Amino acid sequence: MTRITPALMIQGTCSNAGKSTLVAGLARALVRRGLKVAPFKPQNMSNNAAVAVDGGEIGRAQATQARAARLPPSVHMNPVLLKPQSDVGAQLIVQGQRHGMLGADNFLGKKPALLPFVLDSFARLAGDADIVLVEGAGSPAEINLRQGDIANMGFAEAADVPVVIAGDIDRGGVIASLAGTHLVLSEQERARVHGFLINKFRGDAALFKDGLSAITELTGWPSLGVVPWLPDVAALPAEDAVDLECAAPSAATKLIAVPLLSRIANFDDLDPLAQEPGVRLLFVRPGEVIPAEADLVILPGSKSTIADLAFLRAQGWDVDIRAHHRRGGHLLGICGGYQLLGRTIADPDGIDGPAGTAPGLGLLAIDTVMTGDKSTVQVRGSHVGSGLPIEGYEIHIGRSDGPDCARPLLDLHGRFDGAISADGRVQGCYVHGLFSSDGFRRAFLAQFGIASSLAYEARVDAALDALADHLEQHVDIERLLQIARSRHSSGQAAA
Known part of the structure; x- marks a missing residue:
């Protein structure tokens, strides 16, 4: 039976x-x-x-x-x-x-x-x-x-x-x-x-x-x-972008700004930061200005990078981001956001949208080419700068290369990932989930004077x-x- x-x-x-x-x-x-x-x-x-x-x-x-x-x-x-x-x-x-x-x-x-x-x-x-x-x-x-x-x-x-x-x-x-x-x-x-x-x-x-x-x-x-x-549910990873509209305000003085891209993807990367008492995580809505007082601007993942690049420019955020950088501000790009920070994004076969090449923000000396191969893999490794362990995952199409890749952000057990600008203030990588690693997150936030005591995985x-x-x-x-x-x-x- x-x-x-x-x-x-x-x-x-x-x-x-x-x-x-x-x-x-x-x-x-x-x-x-x-x-x-x-x-x-x-x-x-x-x-x-x-x-x-x-x-x-x-x-x-x-x-x-x-x-x-x-x-x-x-x-x-x-x-x-x-x-x-x-x-x-x-x-x-x-x-x-x-x-x-x-x-x-x-x-x-x-x-x-x-x-x-x-x-x-x-x-x-x-x-x-x-x-x-x-x-x-x-x-x-x-x-x-x-x-x-x-x-x-x-x-x-x-x-x-x-x-x-x-x-x-x-x-x-x-x-x-x-x-x-x-x-x-x-x-x-x-x-x-x-x-x-x-x-x-x-x-x-x-x-x-x-x-x-x-x-x-x-x-x-x-x-x-x-x-x-049940308020405790807020500690669980969000799935829908509608949840970003309900983000709770914070009284913290250290501001991390995140432009809300039209095709934002894997934004649960930011959940650990949102739960840090010392962080005020601000999702910048379309039509709003990226605040000049931001300590860090994070460009998140995107489901359609070139389309979101055009969307970003339509909001005037490219101007805000360059001004932030000129003032000595820091930037981090994750996956699609990493691609946005580069010099060019090419999609010759129209894999991610209409075929073509678009100039990126030019803040990282990298160039990206969209390819038919899609990387979907869980990864472990370490942060090159501190040696602290990280784990996460990759979901992306496209390969990025250029002079700034000589300064990688991550060592994935022998395979390097990401890039850091010569002045050290612009960084990016393809790995999602970085901030779930408590040690790395604490070290990363410490450079902005933010003390962290959150045990994120235990809290979830x-x-x-x-x-x-x-x-x-x-x-x-x-x-x-x-x-x-x-x-x-x-x-x-x-x-």
Whole structure:
């Protein structure tokens, strides 16, 4: 008899309803109960990616969920990843590997062909887990996208996975959101939903008792918990650029400014800096000026470097950056930001956008050529200047070379990476995740007179434990397990 692994899918009434966080917290809670938990998201859209142990790319949220489950991240945890490269096009990653570019119309037509990859990855995870926790994308209420769906109800039906829907009460209108979702789902889809969660509640939950009753009366779905707002969640890596709009202000006097590029990618690089008490991390929005008092300007990763170079110039940030440098300021470029600091960026084959060559900011004596090969690898090494250990990952196309590469920033066990200007005030490299290494971060910040005592990785793990404790208190986890195990009695499981 084929083993049917228990599974549960958390869908949401909207994007950013907290699905990723709920799955991470449930994963940590269930692992602490002795279960082997596999997180899974059939389809994701994000430019914040992570490198899996098997060498491919997955969404950052799934890497965090893997950490919560105390598993190494695998490409099968997020088999379809879309990385937006323009307003109407995205790079398609399938089981960790690049499969070219797709427009919105192309993707709608291609979704059915991607379902076998999704089900294959799900089956691989389910075959080695006690339970699979599945995260939906966006909302199942987007019925205009239902045909060929692989992200929400389409996947749930294909893999025969029971569903719980989370509503974000912080946005308001959560009763209407859940009732409206029920209204637009088909009868078959409604029957697949076993209950709902209210997320991000502020205040006295007892005051929402009548609201819970109203939702159940309108939908027939029972409440499985009301999850209060948890500040500790801010310590977890962010995945969506919308999270940057919610960055908390700081009273620190040392300012690090980050221009908010239109295709910013892997901005979780900056999370450790944002959590440093002595740092005021400022994301400079389009139309704003990079402050003259900035101690450091960081150019972050970009999904489309040449396009973001044009965007940067359109904001006048190139003028601000050169003025910052003339005043003796420091600059750091990471991945795409590293390429921006160079003399030229050439894309002869149109891999990253329209073919052509663009002059860079000219603050590093390097030149970049975009190539068809994409580097996706986890790395370890040391900071050349201090000898302190670092670890991180590379996700990039393009190779950079030039005189300043003779002064590399990093030694990756014999392979040098990055460049430093002759005056030492402009630096860049391809490695993401540098600031997660406490020793390196402390040494780096010390040159700006910033004392650091943050143990970043320990703080992330503590936040996952706090989240698990929080859900144990406010969610009916035993009932969620019963729902996940109900898959045993269903008869059409794909795994």
